[in-house]
Amino acid sequence: xxxxxxxxxxxxxxxxxxxxxxxxxxxxxxxxxxxxxxxxxxxxxxxxxxxxxxxxxxxxxxxxxxxxxxxxxxxxxxxxxxxxxxxxxxxxxxxxxxxxxxxxxxxxxxxxxxxxxxxxxxxxxxxxxxxxxxxxxxxxxxxxxxxxxxxxxxxxxxxxxxxxxxxxxxxxxxxxx
Amino acid sequence: xxxxxxxxxxxxxxxxxxxxxxxxxxxxxxxxxxxxxxxxxxxxxxxxxxxxxxxxxxxxxxxxxxxxxxxxxxxxxxxxxxxxxxxxxxxxxxxxxxxxxxxxxxxxxxxxxxxxxxxxxxxxxxxxxxxxxxxxxxxxxxxxxxxxxxxxxxxxxxxxxxxxxxxxxxxxxxxxx
Numbered sequence: 001x002x003x004x005x006x007x008x009x010x011x012x013x014x015x016x017x018x019x020x021x022x023x024x025x026x027x028x029x030x031x032x033x034x035x036x037x038x039x040x041x042x043x044x045x046x047x048x049x050x051x052x053x054x055x056x057x058x059x060x061x062x063x064x065x066x067x068x069x070x071x072x073x074x075x076x077x078x079x080x081x082x083x084x085x086x087x088x089x090x091x092x093x094x095x096x097x098x099x100x101x102x103x104x105x106x107x108x109x110x111x112x113x114x115x116x117x118x119x120x121x122x123x124x125x126x127x128x129x130x131x132x133x134x135x136x137x138x139x140x141x142x143x144x145x146x147x148x149x150x151x152x153x154x155x156x157x158x159x160x161x162x163x164x165x166x167x168x169x170x171x172x173x174x175x176x177x
Numbered sequence: 178x179x180x181x182x183x184x185x186x187x188x189x190x191x192x193x194x195x196x197x198x199x200x201x202x203x204x205x206x207x208x209x210x211x212x213x214x215x216x217x218x219x220x221x222x223x224x225x226x227x228x229x230x231x232x233x234x235x236x237x238x239x240x241x242x243x244x245x246x247x248x249x250x251x252x253x254x255x256x257x258x259x260x261x262x263x264x265x266x267x268x269x270x271x272x273x274x275x276x277x278x279x280x281x282x283x284x285x286x287x288x289x290x291x292x293x294x295x296x297x298x299x300x301x302x303x304x305x306x307x308x309x310x311x312x313x314x315x316x317x318x319x320x321x322x323x324x325x326x327x328x329x330x331x332x333x334x335x336x337x338x339x340x341x342x343x344x345x346x347x348x349x350x351x352x353x354x
Contacts, residue, residue, distance in 0.1 A: 022199030024305035054266040054331055059236040061331035089231040128201035154231055154238035
């Protein structure tokens with residue numbers, strides 16, 4: 001749960017960061033920025049700001065804005081109907097993002113996960129101009145560096161409500177009171 | 178056909194415009210920028226500079242860079258195997274782009290097409306932060322305004338070799354001599 005004031009402050013942060021990065025938004029887009037606390041009520045620690053440009057039945061494009069040190073918790077995109085799970089490419093635009101996926105774990109991960117359940121530690125450090133494609137149904141989580149991050153996400157259709165989180169306390173929906 | 182010098186100048190133009198827009202590219206990406214003259218050997222008039230971020234079997238993301246007044250000729254993306262044709266969203270990042278698609282023709286189109294065959298004139302004027310999604314198999318063409326344009330393209334998988342051009346003289350491939 002987040003307060004309306006927290007939601008508005010996080011939206012304003014995302015708008016400012018996107019504008020500083022030279023990304024022009026329409027007024028309707030500025031108002032549409034989603035603030036997700038993943039049901040944990042610790043937005044600055046575990047959370048995400050999302051701007052969806054387009055999400056058709058076939059593809060999706062978004063900007064993900066992370067506050068300094070903010071973490072998107074570990075999850076996977078399961079198969080849906082006859083299709084494999086969501087496949088997604090993360091491209092760092094601004095700042096620095098530590099991305100963790102299934103595979104050989106880093107001996108000393110650069111990021112420390114917040115409280116919760118984190119099980120994959122293959123590390124990819126993405127700086128502006130660097131990107132990584134995550135195969136369907138692969139566990140992943142990510143954390144912004146100390147100056148925050150903007151990450152462009154290109155993917156198949158997005159069905160956030162299907163995401164499977166490793167931590168049973170995590171919810172994709174956010175309550176604003 | 179374009180000369181190596183023309184190709185390199187167009188690549189350098191695209192790199193400069195993308196960097197001015199705050200878009201950071203890797204060295205490999207800078208070298209990979211495609212310059213298309215559509216077989217007409219009139220690059221500044223009919224042509225396109227393309228940077229492909231990712232093109233999987235399921236989705237694609239690119240930046241299209243247009244020189245001032247440069248036109249991408251009319252074409253459609255036909256169905257392929259069991260799938261409908263490519264569906265694509267054009268989002269203007271920088272400059273101004275005149276996009277023409279099937280539908281009610283503009284009484285006085287803002288853009289004048291270059292020599293060739295142009296048959297659709299429903300007009301969409303896209304400025305930074307504005308976007309339009311083109312359904313599969315829909316004829317379309319576009320022209321940059323007087324300061325050029327950067328257009329982000331989000332789409333289903335890209336199979337440029339399947340594009341069907343209205344003008345029989347147009348080829349998707351470009352010969353560099």
